[in-house]
Amino acid sequence: MNIQVFASGDQLDEACADLIGGMIRIKPRAVLGLATGGTPLGVYRRLIDDYRNGLVSFRHATTFNLDEYVGLPEDHPESYHAYMRKNLFDHIDLPLSRAHLPNGNAADLEAECRRYDALIEEAGGIDLQLLGIGHNGHIGFNEPDRELATGTHVVELAEKTRQANARFFNSIDEVPRLAITMGVGTILKARTIVLMAKGEDKADIVRRALEGPITTDCPASLLQAHPQLIVLLDQGAASKLSKSLPDRTTLSGGRSV
Numbered sequence: 001m002n003i004q005v006f007a008s009g010d011q012l013d014e015a016c017a018d019l020i021g022g023m024i025r026i027k028p029r030a031v032l033g034l035a036t037g038g039t040p041l042g043v044y045r046r047l048i049d050d051y052r053n054g055l056v057s058f059r060h061a062t063t064f065n066l067d068e069y070v071g072l073p074e075d076h077p078e079s080y081h082a083y084m085r086k087n088l089f090d091h092i093d094l095p096l097s098r099a100h101l102p103n104g105n106a107a108d109l110e111a112e113c114r115r116y117d118a119l120i121e122e123a124g125g126i127d128l129q130l131l132g133i134g135h136n137g138h139i140g141f142n143e144p145d146r147e148l149a150t151g152t153h154v155v156e157l158a159e160k161t162r163q164a165n166a167r168f169f170n171s172i173d174e175v176p177r178l179a180i181t182m183g184v185g186t187i188l189k190a191r192t193i194v195l196m197a198k199g200e201d202k203a204d205i206v207r208r209a210l211e212g213p214i215t216t217d218c219p220a221s222l223l224q225a226h227p228q229l230i231v232l233l234d235q236g237a238a239s240k241l242s243k244s245l246p247d248r249t250t251l252s253g254g255r256s257v
């Protein structure tokens with residue numbers, strides 16, 4: 001595990017965009033796993049800037065998003081389809097035919113989950129998976145549970161997750177109760193995983209995920225078992241980590257903790 005702590009969120013965004021841009025420069029046909037939520041927004045802004053400045057092209061890349069709500073029309077402003085178009089896809093040269101998200105409006109959701117896993121397989125698996133983390137340790141929409149599904153599946157959202165995401169809707173009643181999410185098996189199969197977290201409100205869960213026991217009660221803790229995990233944190237999110245973790249490195253502008 002490689003943990004990098006940054007003095008500012010901007011520096012973290014820049015480092016993350018550089019990782020993604022670097023991957024695409026080395027492998028133009030890279031398969032990227034993308035996340036939604038507030039955390040990656042700055043990374044997407046940087047990638048758009050890099051594209052406009054001719055530093056990166058997504059022309060040959062393929063993307064798979066982690067998740068999508070069930071039952072929210074694709075053009076609803078809070079659907080993850082709409083989020084991705086607004087915050088990234090409409091501004092870069094990635095062909096939309098290779099920008100994949102689960103279809104939360106499929107008539108047969110189980111078949112849609114199988115279709116999504118098969119598509120990821122056909123694309124050769126995910127080279128780099130970007131992840132945020134929920135306050136309860138969820139990744140994608142894999143909520144804490146006694147068992148976790150490995151493949152893409154339909155999930156009932158935890159009340160805490162619905163409350164956290166209610167800020168994007170008019171009221172909590174509008175927040176869907178179900179979502180489709182990649183499973184933890186699909187996520188862990190990614191060749192590189194980049195986990196990002198910002199803010200002191202994430203400090204407790206970041207500590208549990210990285211230093212606590214590996215348990216399905218904290219799905220992000222399973223990432224500890226991944227051989228190529230890069231963790232990008234701002235100082236707030238890193239503030240409760242113990243200082244004795246091995247392999248701790250920093251980028252310029254970051255600090256050792």
Ligand SMILES: N[C@@H]1[C@@H](O)[C@H](O)[C@@H](COP(=O)(O)O)O[C@@H]1O
Pocket residue numbers: 035036037038039040066067131132133134135139140141161165
């Ligand atoms: N499904 C998404 C996750 O992919 C995201 O990582 C998480 C954290 O969101 P944020 O980055 O806004 O804290 O919650 C959402 O519900």
